[in-house]
Amino acid sequence: MKRSILHMLDPMPNNSPFDINMALDAGFEVLMPYSNVKLESVHGLTQDAIFSRGPAGVKRTGLFIGGRNLGLAIDMFNAAKQAMVPPFAISVFADPSGAFTTAAALVACVERELREKHGKELAGSKAVVFGGTGPVGVATGIIASLAGADTTIVDHLYLETAEDLAKQYNRRFGCSLKPAVASFDNDKIALLKDVDIIFCTAKAGIQVLNTAILKEVTQLKVAGDVNAVPPAGIEGVSPGDVGTPLIHATHCNAVGVGALAVGNVKYQVQHAMLASMLENEKPVYLDFRDAFVKARELLK
Amino acid sequence: MEKPFILHMLTTAKNLSPFDVNMAMDAGWVSAIPYTNIEASEVQGLVQDAIFSRSAKNLKRTAIFVGGRDTKQAMDMLKIAKRSMVPPFEVSVFADPSGAFTTAAGMVAAVERELEKHFQTTFEGKNVLALGGTGPVGQAAAVIAAKAGANVRIIGRQLEKAQHTADLCNNEFGDGNTNITAGADAEKAEYIKTADVVFATGAAGIELLSAELIANAPQLKVAADVNAVPPAGIAGIDAMSNGSPIAGSISGAVGIGALAIGNVKYQAQNLLLKRMIHSEKPVYLHFEHAFEVAREYIKTHKA
Secondary structure, eight states: OOOOEEEEEOSSSSOOHHHHHHHHHTTOSEEEEEOSOOHHHHHHHHHHHHSSSHHHHHTTEEEEEOOSOHHHHHHHHHHHHHTOBTTBOOEEEEOGGGHHHHHHHHHHHHHHHHHHHHOOOSTTOEEEEETTTSHHHHHHHHHHHHTTOEEEEEESSOHHHHHHHHHHHHHHHOOOOEEEEOOSHHHHHHHTTTOSEEEEOOOTTOOOBOHHHHTTOSSOOEEEEOOOSSSOSBTTOOTTOEEEEOTTOTTSOOEEEOHHHHHHHHHHHHHHHHHHHHHOSSOOEEOHHHHHHHHHHHHO | OOOOOEEEEEOSSSSOOHHHHHHHHHTTOSEEEEEOSOOHHHHHHHHHHHHTTSOHHHHTTEEEEEOSSOHHHHHHHHHHHHHTOBTTBOOEEEEOGGGHHHHHHHHHHHHHHHHHHHHSOOSTTOEEEEETTTSHHHHHHHHHHHHTTOEEEEEESSHHHHHHHHHHIIIIISTTOOEEEEEEGGGHHHHGGGOSEEEEOSSTTOOOBOHHHHHTOTTOOEEEEOOOSSSOSBTTOOTTOEEEEOTTOTTOOEEEOHHHHHHHHHHHHHHHHHHHHHOSSOOEEOHHHHHHHHHHHHHHSOO
């Protein structure tokens, strides 16, 4: 049998070692990094990859799309898909910055707590994403919004940043993200007045929600935090928390989900996505939507 | 299924050295992944990305190699990488910029063997001239020999650059315990009179020590030349020399050529790459460890 090859396309100067480890551990035998890849090059690279191994070989060949920019990754993903010439077609998986799998895991973990502890669904709930303009934040917003939650993405400095991204991704994916800015405690308190869900995807080591803010929230049901580096993004949420009561939110019965709990699911989702590229008879095309389906399945 | 051995190979240069890639694969690493044009500021991010996607058990099958061309940069990156570990999420790191650490280790260990064999002595108190010594191999060789007790003089065409290199070696790599000084190439006729050992680590194809100077070296014992491209860096030493007498030496000095050094270098690099595979605990390897294994190899493979 021919060896399995994963061509790893990245618009950045280097691939992420995280993805490299994951790909090899999922069973790919040979990894080829392609760095500084431009969108215009994806068509050519994809066709170069599909035409040299024959119909049996293409099943042992995959394309991974990394980078830091979600929009660009999705554009590259679409360009790769369009470049296929059946039966010369290979699987493609996009996970820029690991954001798709991290966001999928975060939303699925929060959804489970919402259902189990509060008997609610994402549809009909109100969600706010702090750090909502970074890669994981935007992906979290898109997934939550498409799952029916009334979702706001928050930038910590500029409303325009959130507005631009909301407009761009609403058009792209048909979601309904709302933009907001919150720099100070008062802004955050105002934003959280009738919110059911908090997603915290801000930079590692930055505390976004402190006790003073949490004391003011009244409707909160679940808060999820992806930050594993102390201090936690949400005060009182520990990395290992899974549905643990949020002690500082004294005016509601909210629970928290921590970074390790999310990370564990993320790991399994990414592993499953990579492995499915090798297991399927037909090529698979995997983005955040598939990651979310997988994360939900894993949590059942 | 056992997880594959992954070596993440970082370099500040535009490309990895194919030499190092071959060496890594031959030592047992299954995947050698290049990261190019890396700056020191990116090392922490890359290291933490690498350590957090495998279990502690499988991190034993993961390591980082630091290449590049610059000795200090590589040592700095090694230090940053070590600091970036989050136990039990940690992996081994091996720095060998331009292969200089293992090449220098191979050369110094081979010279040490000849000192013992022909002169029943060691590096302790010996005067070493490091000709063309401002490059990565010269620097590492100077530090290793100085740590073994030698007084090392780094000779360069420009005294200022040689002085800068000597300071760097003493301060950055010698922990303040090394005696490394500088000298200008124009003065080497003077320095050769008191030299016990000569290292020639200049650019390929340039003669650094002439037959005339060798004839004026009354206490020269061993001379080593890493240059494999004719003309030899030291007159009278060819690539195959391995302890053979240098023609015209009045003190019975012997020479070591590039192939003999290369053989020990190869073994040292291979052993360190393997050590990262077999070590239970993460190891952080540089020129000192290269010298350790080069000595060990020589001891167990007496010519």
